[in-house]
Amino acid sequence: MPEPKQPERLIDDKGLRIDGRRLDELRPIKLEVGILDKADGSAYIEQGKNKILVAVYGPREAHPKHIAMPERAVIRCRYHMAPFSVDERKSPAPSRREMELSKVIRESLEPVVLTELYPRTTIDLFIEVLQSDGGSRCAGITAASLALADAGIPMKEMVAACAVGKIQGKLALDLSDAEDKYGDADIPVALVPNAGLVTLLQMDGHLTPSEFEQGFSMALEACKTLHAMQREALKKKYATMKEVAEEKEEAEVVA
Amino acid sequence: MVIVAEPKNVVAPGELLAEGDHLLGDNAYRIGTKIFSDCVGILEIDGNRVFVVPLKGGYIPRVGDLVAGRIVDIGLSGWSVDIRAPYEAMLPASETPGPRGPRRRDLSTSYDVGDMLIAEILAFDRTRDPLLTVKGPGLGKVATGRVVEISAAKIPRLIGRKGSMISMLKRETDCQITVGQNGVVMVWGKSPDSERVAVEAIYMVEREAHTRGLTDRIREMISKSRMVEQVAGTQTA
Amino acid sequence: MSATPQLPPVARLEQKTVVDLLSKGRRIDERTPENYRQIQVQLGLIEKANGSAQVFLGKSKVLAGVKIETGEPFPDTPEEGVLTVNAELVPLASPSFEAGPPSEAAIELSRVVDRGIRESKAVDLKSLVIQKGKKVQVVYVDVYVLDHDGNLIDAAAMAALGALVNSKVAKMEVKGDEVVVKGGHHQLPLNNYPIAVTFAKIDKTIVIDPSLEEEQVMSARLTVTIDKNGDICAMQKGGLSGFTPDEVRKAVQMAVVKAAENRAKIMAAAKG
Numbered sequence: 168m169p170e171p172k173q174p175e176r177l178i179d180d181k182g183l184r185i186d187g188r189r190l191d192e193l194r195p196i197k198l199e200v201g202i203l204d205k206a207d208g209s210a211y212i213e214q215g216k217n218k219i220l221v222a223v224y225g226p227r228e229a230h231p232k233h234i235a236m237p238e239r240a241v242i243r244c245r246y247h248m249a250p251f252s253v254d255e256r257k258s259p260a261p262s263r264r265e266m267e268l269s270k271v272i273r274e275s276l277e278p279v280v281l282t283e284l285y286p287r288t289t290i291d292l293f294i295e296v297l298q299s300d301g302g303s304r305c306a307g308i309t310a311a312s313l314a315l316a317d318a319g320i321p322m323k324e325m326v327a328a329c330a331v332g333k334i335q336g337k338l339a340l341d342l343s344d345a346e347d348k349y350g351d352a353d354i355p356v357a358l359v360p361n362a363g364l365v366t367l368l369q370m371d372g373h374l375t376p377s378e379f380e381q382g383f384s385m386a387l388e389a390c391k392t393l394h395a396m397q398r399e400a401l402k403k404k405y406a407t408m409k410e411v412a413e414e415k416e417e418a419e420v421v422a
Numbered sequence: 423m424v425i426v427a428e429p430k431n432v433v434a435p436g437e438l439l440a441e442g443d444h445l446l447g448d449n450a451y452r453i454g455t456k457i458f459s460d461c462v463g464i465l466e467i468d469g470n471r472v473f474v475v476p477l478k479g480g481y482i483p484r485v486g487d488l489v490a491g492r493i494v495d496i497g498l499s500g501w502s503v504d505i506r507a508p509y510e511a512m513l514p515a516s517e518t519p520g521p522r523g524p525r526r527r528d529l530s531t532s533y534d535v536g537d538m539l540i541a542e543i544l545a546f547d548r549t550r551d552p553l554l555t556v557k558g559p560g561l562g563k564v565a566t567g568r569v570v571e572i573s574a575a576k577i578p579r580l581i582g583r584k585g586s587m588i589s590m591l592k593r594e595t596d597c598q599i600t601v602g603q604n605g606v607v608m609v610w611g612k613s614p615d616s617e618r619v620a621v622e623a624i625y626m627v628e629r630e631a632h633t634r635g636l637t638d639r640i641r642e643m644i645s646k647s648r649m650v651e652q653v654a655g656t657q658t659a
Numbered sequence: 660m661s662a663t664p665q666l667p668p669v670a671r672l673e674q675k676t677v678v679d680l681l682s683k684g685r686r687i688d689e690r691t692p693e694n695y696r697q698i699q700v701q702l703g704l705i706e707k708a709n710g711s712a713q714v715f716l717g718k719s720k721v722l723a724g725v726k727i728e729t730g731e732p733f734p735d736t737p738e739e740g741v742l743t744v745n746a747e748l749v750p751l752a753s754p755s756f757e758a759g760p761p762s763e764a765a766i767e768l769s770r771v772v773d774r775g776i777r778e779s780k781a782v783d784l785k786s787l788v789i790q791k792g793k794k795v796q797v798v799y800v801d802v803y804v805l806d807h808d809g810n811l812i813d814a815a816a817m818a819a820l821g822a823l824v825n826s827k828v829a830k831m832e833v834k835g836d837e838v839v840v841k842g843g844h845h846q847l848p849l850n851n852y853p854i855a856v857t858f859a860k861i862d863k864t865i866v867i868d869p870s871l872e873e874e875q876v877m878s879a880r881l882t883v884t885i886d887k888n889g890d891i892c893a894m895q896k897g898g899l900s901g902f903t904p905d906e907v908r909k910a911v912q913m914a915v916v917k918a919a920e921n922r923a924k925i926m927a928a929a930k931g
């Protein structure tokens with residue numbers, strides 16, 4: 168694979184980004200639910216070139232017993248990138264970045280899971296980034312919510328996440344890896360819409376408070392859009408079975 | 423009082439179901455006047471009560487439930503039983519039938535690791551693992567038959583309204599079927615073929631639980647399979 | 660794998676006390692929600708380091724030291740020196756810290772402090788080049804938490820900045836095969852002075868600079884790092900719950916004000 172070079176410009180004369188998107192446009196997104204056989208719940212997301220698989224196991228008995236909590240389930244989360252997921256091969260050993268992301272991703276989902284229903288158990292979330300192209304923690308959270316729902320784990324609502332950044336002085340939605348690398352700021356945000364709570368918020372780069380305000384609002388709106396997509400993906404998965412059965416019924420009536 | 427989502431349709435966690443002072447049933451919660459779902463399931467309205475029947479989910483033990491499980495360990499005074507729940511169950515020796523007394527028995531002569539049991543949940547609360555008993559009619563070790571594991575969330579559908587689905591299955595397949603609330607179902611048939619049809623029917627219920635006309639479709643599937651069986655039987659005879 | 664941390668069994672009575680007092684606008688240590696605890700900064704305690712700073716934030720104590728050595732630049736930045744920031748939660752600082760590989764809390768602390776310094780471009784990395792593409796100076800910032808009474812992020816960030824402000828560096832040059840000291844030591848050139856400001860959400864109140872007791876009952880925490888121009892260079896939310904968008908906006912506004920106040924304390928210590 169050829170080494171990617173620094174792009175000359177991140178925004179062209181027409182106001183379009185390197186991949187042809189407008190500043191306020193999300194990358195194309197594909198969501199699939201329940202694609203793994205052994206996991207209790209699973210989901211897959213493609214967002215731009217990001218390809219991320221999430222599996223949920225649980226609630227299950229806590230092993231070792233001493234990590235269990237008497238009043239609620241423990242949520243364990245592992246965000247991990249495959250060695251071939253990035254331009255330069257990444258060692259399979261967990262990096263400090265992956266450890267930090269595992270923590271903030273877990274903390275973004277904790278508020279919605281009804282953990283009090285399963286004391287002394289663990290709910291394990293495994294996020295495997297098969298291909299990474301910027302915004303993988305947000306895409307991971309969006310897919311993880313679906314995987315938890317697919318596992319039948321009661322949750323108040325699903326969490327959707329999206330990042331906003333600054334490229335060439337302008338705020339842009341859903342940065343790709345190149346835009347994050349050569350841009351001036353990155354704000355990943357996760358939103359729980361009904362409760363109106365921001366459960367993931369990080370920022371690195373340089374923003375004036377008013378730029379932050381603008382970008383923050385942009386990210387919150389995008390989260391709402393993603394939330395609708397999550398709901399659709401979930402319903403589609405379960406409605407299909409209903410349609411197949413109804414088609415069979417109709418075919419038999421006609422025959 | 424307004425119903426917002428469509429009853430008998432799939433709803434997602436966090437989806438707005440209704441607004442007003444409805445009664446809350448299972449898997450529905452309230453913020454202010456709004457009622458939301460907490461799982462993926464089918465929205466049901468029963469009079470004034472709003473609830474969601476989950477499409478997926480593991481088994482949460484309840485006192486009084488009939489469950490089928492496998493012995494995984496033998497301890498000093500009882501057995502550890504895997505009942506496909508997030509908690510391992512315990513069957514104390516005192517909860518098995520038979521003479522009691524000072525005579526020490528080797529517990530494995532009664533039930534050994536790997537044995538299947540049908541048991542009842544005697545006790546369960548937040549602070550300790552479920553306690554089982556096999557004292558009672560129909561309870562105890564299972565020596566033969568097929569074990570079918572399906573999602574515990576689909577067991578109510580497998581049993582059916584007033585037992586209609588399970589009675590039909592037993593009748594049409596001519597099999598004995600014991601349904602564990604934990605999603606483990608035991609099947610005994612007069613022949614491997616009739617057991618196979620029963621097993622297939624159970625998986626079909628799991629797959630198509632939330633569709634209309636399921637009972638009729640299953641009855642048809644069973645009768646078709648039996649016809650094939652009979653034809654095959656007459657050809658080889 | 661990140662797991663929900665075992666919460667220390669906080670007596671419900673104490674939790675209730677904190678919440679009740681807050682509903683009246685007071686905190687257990689008599690502060691108002693917008694006040695920091697007393698901050699004391701001492702620079703230059705460790706003579707063997709290029710620079711050092713000790714920060715007392717209430718009863719929390721953090722010591723940071725800077726060592727500057729020679730090394731190689733990263734391949735994609737041949738004209739820049741290297742900066743690495745690390746924070747340690749040493750076992751003597753708290754009954755809950757264990758010896759061993761860094762916990763996720765230590766890693767998060769390191770990375771948040773690093774982000775503030777790196778993204779604000781506080782250290783002039785270009786001034787650290789000795790021979791382009793081959794030899795540069797590497798600035799190691801090591802932050803040691805010595806006593807944990809809450810809000811280690813702000814204390815660690817202040818200590819790291821103080822140590823950098825206190826740092827002296829020698830001019831180096833290449834002579835033949837070796838890198839030798841060219842001239843005397845001078846202050847490490849800094850372009851920015853980032854300050855982290857941390858908020859905790861307890862019930863419905865937002866308090867600044869949570870003490871350990873407050874951290875044990877808080878539902879979420881938000882750190883906003885502000886540079887010398889009042890701009891944001893890092894943010895990090897932590898904890899099991901979340902903030903409303905308005906709470907975030909208010910926090911940013913207050914962080915700008917408080918960062919300036921705390922920065923003044925570091926600069927005053929540097930002059931003294």
